[in-house]
Amino acid sequence: MEHQTAIEFTAVLADDELSVLEGVKTAIDWKSLGIRIAALASNGHDALDAIIKHKPDLAIIDIRMPDLTGIDVIQRSRNAGIRTDFIILSGYDDFSYARDAMRYGAKAYLLKPLNGSELNDEICRIFLERTSQNRGTTRRLYQDQFNLNFFNNLIDGKILEAAIISRMLCDTNLPLSDSSCYVCVFMFEESLPGAGTSFSPEPVIEQLNQEFSDEKHIFWKHDPKQLVGIFNTSSLIPFHTALRCLDTLKNSRLPLPLIGVGDTVSGLMECSYSYNRALTAMTYQLYDSSSHIFTYEVICSTPPRTRLSDIDCLPLFQYIVKKDTDGIKTYCNQFIDSLLYVPMPPPNYVYSFCYALFHQIQQEFAEFSHGEISEIATARDLYHFKQLSQIRQWLCSSFCQLSEFIDAVYGYATPKYAHVQETASRTDDPIIRQAKEFIRSQIINHIKIEDIAREVHLSPSYFAIYFKNKTNVNLRDYLLTEKMEYARRVLMNPGASISDVAYDVGYGDYRSFSRAFKNVHGITPSDFQAKYRS
Incomplete structure (x- = not known):
């Protein structure tokens, strides 16, 4: 059903709505149909001038345009002896417009919004008529294109009348x-x-x-x-x-x-x-x-008994937080096995449950990690895999990588705040050094992990893990100690406002800032300021 042909026909497109004009231009693969667009017009006068100049085989025009209507353009073209075939576009479902257009020789009348398949069908039908005496490649091209549209519509369930099928088989x-x-x-x-x-x-x-x-x-x-x-x-x-x-x-x-x-x-x-x-x-x-x-x-006809609401992701959440790689892998494999209630359940059922599990975990962590974890993997990635073994591997790998990222950033699997700055200072890695300089220079600008990663030209997840591996300190703890060290230096000034300092380092309320300051320095900011003043 496919043939190539050289450009043999021309067309003019006209509509006063630029979006519609562009839509008509892009809705059809003109080159594959052997049609060259000779001109575009946005009003009736320009459309008529283009038709008189190029004498195109086809013109697709809006029925209502400034200065001259589509019907006026058809009438004046006919008076000039031009045999262009016309397709009329209109946003008005009014039979009188269609009747007038057909009286002056329009081959088709299509309503907006434009249906690309219908337009393609009408173009093919028009050029089938024009090539009725041609038994060569060109006519076969339009016949094949017409047949192609018909069968695509057939399997898409868009042909609703048996008479259309009978007529198609009769005419071909x-x-x-x-x-x-x-x-x-x-x-x-x-x-x-x-x-x-x-x-x-x-x-x-x-x-x-x-x-x-x-x-x-x-x-x-x-x-x-x-x-x-x-x-x-x-x-x-x-x-x-x-x-x-x-x-x-x-x-x-x-x-x-x-x-x-x-x-x-x-x-x-x-x-x-x-x-x-x-x-x-x-x-x-x-x-x-x-x-x-x-x-x-x-195709499996046995319905599953398990529902999406039955998924218990709490054990997996805990394995991820504890950086328990074996626990993560065991959970994922048991989860996949639990879906096989028959040897080959509906694949959509498997995809849906795996999607739901990943989405639930992603949502749980996204609530306090500002969404950075989506950079590691997203639930949509699941649909790239065509084999169950690939899905198993992807789930295990994604959750293990997420666990490593969470540990690198938040450090739930390691003690907090103990000699953080001292330990982090031992590395002389150029990337780490650049990151530290950026953190110190931007400490009061509410920076996030992605800001630091962008500065050193790494992805957020990779940078967090890289930082942890190089310094043996998780990034969140390092950021916290840097913020609290900045706060300590400022609060050495007895006139400094604790609430202002809290805001500068990204805390909206005194209680949260006070708790963080005490975790790092072992004393509340108000006690520290009073002690330093005395």
């Missing part, structure tokens, strides 16, 4: 009938064994069409990594169809896809169900990375 010579059928989905990914580094649909479709020339079927490219095939039922069972596809591509040394086979349905109107079942079947590669074919029979 497609080797397909509106009878019992099933959908095969071919997913080409670089990570699949034998898939190669790139995927070009033309040779794959050509080879498969040759192989199944005796079967009623259709293949087309649905998106950059996916081909779809519809087969009418025959003596060949669906699994053997998929196996034959795989063997054909392997023998031709073409990329090998992951193949999903959907349920057999009674007619083309039900292809969207078969298509979605094929997509669901392919997700079961989570449990079998060696297979290339997954049929709808693999």
Whole structure:
């Protein structure tokens, strides 16, 4: 269904709303249709001038524009003997506008907001008419594009009338009938064994069409990594169809896809169900990375008994705080095992529970770490993995890294404040030295970990761990002692305001500041100031 052609046609686009004009320009892959945009216009006069100058094959214009309406532009173009085909756009659902536009020769009338698929269909239909006497590549291009839109809409469930399917089959010579059928989905990914580094649909479709020339079927490219095939039922069972596809591509040394086979349905109107079942079947590669074919029979129909609210993340939270790596790994493995209530539960169920666990832990720590931990990993990363073993490893690795980060920043697994500055001063690492200088220079600017990390050109999590490894002091304790040392020096002035000093080092209330000062210096700020004054 794919052909390349040189630029053979031109188009003018006109709309007084720049956002709509840009939308029309970007909604269509003009080059692939062999169409060059000759001009853009934002009012009726400019549109008419462009049409008279370029005499385009197609003009897409708004029905209501300043100075001249779209209908005026069509009328004056016809009076000038120009045979441009027009598509009218309008925000007004009024039959009188459509009637006037059609009377003056408009080929289509589309309502805003613009539907790109509908516009593409109308463009292809217009150029199919223009190339009706052409039996070469150009006409095949528009016919294939028209067919492509039809079948994409079919599997997306957007075709709601059987008459549309009947008319399509009647007007084309497609080797397909509106009878019992099933959908095969071919997913080409670089990570699949034998898939190669790139995927070009033309040779794959050509080879498969040759192989199944005796079967009623259709293949087309649905998106950059996916081909779809519809087969009418025959003596060949669906699994053997998929196996034959795989063997054909392997023998031709073409990329090998992951193949999903959907349920057999009674007619083309039900292809969207078969298509979605094929997509669901392919997700079961989570449990079998060696297979290339997954049929709808693999889909689990036994509902789980566990709910998201049943997740108890408290033990994991405690393991992370205590920097208990073995506890973290044991918890994660037991958690994954608990999800396998059948050997292969629905993959979406597994993803959902793992997502919920990670999100809960992330929320627990984010409440007091200002969100820096999201730099380590996010719950969305989970969906990059296609195998259960990868999810296990990711959970364990992410939580262990989070534990190391929490310890590096907050030091819950080590004693606090004991000889912090003395210990930290022993390293002469240039990055640590630069960080310390920055901290001291910015101590009253309410700096955060990400500010310091940015200064030394490292990520927040990596810098926190780096600091801990180099100094044997967690970063939060070091920041606290630096703040309290600054406060101590200022409070040596009997006239200094304790509340002002507290605010300078990032404390909004006296009680919190007093507690922090005492933890570091062993005395409250007010007692310290009184003692120093005396």
